[in-house]
Amino acid sequence: LKELEEYASEHNVPIVHKEVSDLLKVLLKLQKPKRILEVGCAIGYSSILFASVLDEDVEIITVERNEKMIEKAKENIKLAGFENNITILEGDAEELLKEVEGSFDMIFMDAAKGQYTEYYNPVKKLLKNGAVLMSDNVLFKGMVANKELVQRNKRGIVNDLMDFNKTLSEDKDFETTFIPMGDGVAISIKR
Numbered sequence: 001l002k003e004l005e006e007y008a009s010e011h012n013v014p015i016v017h018k019e020v021s022d023l024l025k026v027l028l029k030l031q032k033p034k035r036i037l038e039v040g041c042a043i044g045y046s047s048i049l050f051a052s053v054l055d056e057d058v059e060i061i062t063v064e065r066n067e068k069m070i071e072k073a074k075e076n077i078k079l080a081g082f083e084n085n086i087t088i089l090e091g092d093a094e095e096l097l098k099e100v101e102g103s104f105d106m107i108f109m110d111a112a113k114g115q116y117t118e119y120y121n122p123v124k125k126l127l128k129n130g131a132v133l134m135s136d137n138v139l140f141k142g143m144v145a146n147k148e149l150v151q152r153n154k155r156g157i158v159n160d161l162m163d164f165n166k167t168l169s170e171d172k173d174f175e176t177t178f179i180p181m182g183d184g185v186a187i188s189i190k191r
Contacts (some may be wrong), residue, residue, distance in 0.1 A: 001045065001048060001049060001052065002142070003132075004043060004044070004045045004048065004076060006047070008042075008043060008045065013042055013043055013069075014042060015042060015043070015045040015135065015182070016046055016049075016110065016182065017181070017182030017183065018137060019181045019182055020181060020182040020183075020185055021049060023114070023179070023181065023185065024046070024049060024050075024108075024134070025053050025054075025185070026047070026108075026132065027132060028050060028053045028054055029053060029108060031105065031132060032047065032054065032055075032144070033054070033058070033104070033105030033106040033131075033132075034057065034059065034104065034105055035058075035059045035060075035061075035103070035104045035105050035106075036050050036058065036059070036060045036061070036104060036105065036106045036108065037060075037061050037062075037063075037104045037106075037107045037108070037126060038050070038060065038061070038062040038063065038076065038107075038108045038110065039062075039063050039075050039093050039097070039101065039107070039108070039109045039110065039111045039119055040062075040063065040064065040093070040100060040109065040110040040111030040112070041064035041069065041070070041088055042064065042066075042069050042073065042110075043069060043072045043073050043076055044062070044073035044074075044076040044077045044080075044086070044088075045073070045076075046086075046108060046110060046156075047060050047062045047073075047077065047082070047086045048076060048077060048082060048086070048149065049084045050108075051080070051082040051086060052080070052082075056085070059085060059087075060082075060085055060086045060087070061086075061087050061089060061100065062087070062088050062089070063088075063089045063091075063093045063096050063097070063111070064088055064089075064090065065090070065091055065092050065093065065121040067090075070088060070090055070099065070168075071104070072089055073163075074088065077169060091178065093111050093112075093115070093119060093123050094115060094118050094119065094122075096169045097119060097122035097123060097126070098122055099125060101130075102126075103126055104126050104127055104128065104131060105128060105131050105132070106131060106132045106133075106134070107123050107126065107127055107131070107132075107133050109123065109133070109134070109135040109136065110135075110136040112136065113134060113137050113140055113157050113160070113161055114156060114157040114160040114161070115160070116135060116138075116160065116161065116164040117160055117163050117164045119168065120164065120167060120168070121144065123188070124171075124173070127190045128171075128190070129176045129191065130188055130191075131189070131190050132188065132189055132190075133174070133186075133187075133188040133189075133190065134185065134186070134187050134188075135164070135168070135185070135186040135188070136183065136185055137161075137182075137183040138161055138164070138165055138178065138183075138184040138185065138186045139141055139161075139173060139178075139180060139183055139184025140154070140157060140158055140161050140183065140184065141183060143158045144158055144161050144162055144165065144184065145180070145184075148172070165178065165186065168186055168188060169187075170180060172191075173190060173191055174188040174189065174190055174191065175189045175191060177186040
């Protein structure tokens with residue numbers, strides 16, 4: 001994981017912030033999910049983190065559309081020894097989420113921020129009751145919480161995230177909290 005953190009820093013690849021990584025470890029140890037879906041794989045950092053914290057029998061399905069990231073993730077997953085635990089679905093998450101079968105104990109959303117609302121209904125259907133949905137970057141560099149920070153070219157993403165956060169917080173099927181750590185994290189438990 002340390003090597004992946006260094007690679008991400010050197011190559012400007014977004015991975016979860018350190019404090020979010022620590023929060024994930026705690027949640028994983030508390031919940032002990034057996035089946036996890038990750039929306040947004042990048043270089044495989046979070047999936048490898050999940051597998052390294054959990055038992056050998058954990059199944060992780062992760063979605064990625066960037067071909068360069070997919071190749072790097074495959075290499076990293078193999079080097080970490082988790083190719084039997086982690087499956088990468090290659091392509092657009094919005095389309096692939098409609099095809100994913102079964103249900104999940106945990107879903108981690110860390111993909112295109114402007115598309116969280118599009119992912120919401122398919123993701124919700126895939127969660128078991130009592131399962132956790134963790135959404136990263138929901139405050140988007142503080143712009144979602146403070147309109148004075150919004151950059152002109154980021155208004156669309158900020159508005160989309162505001163809609164997603166509102167939808168999530170008002171959904172009676174979830175108990176949700178927002179944590180201002182990293183770039184903002186929403187943790188939701190499906191009732």
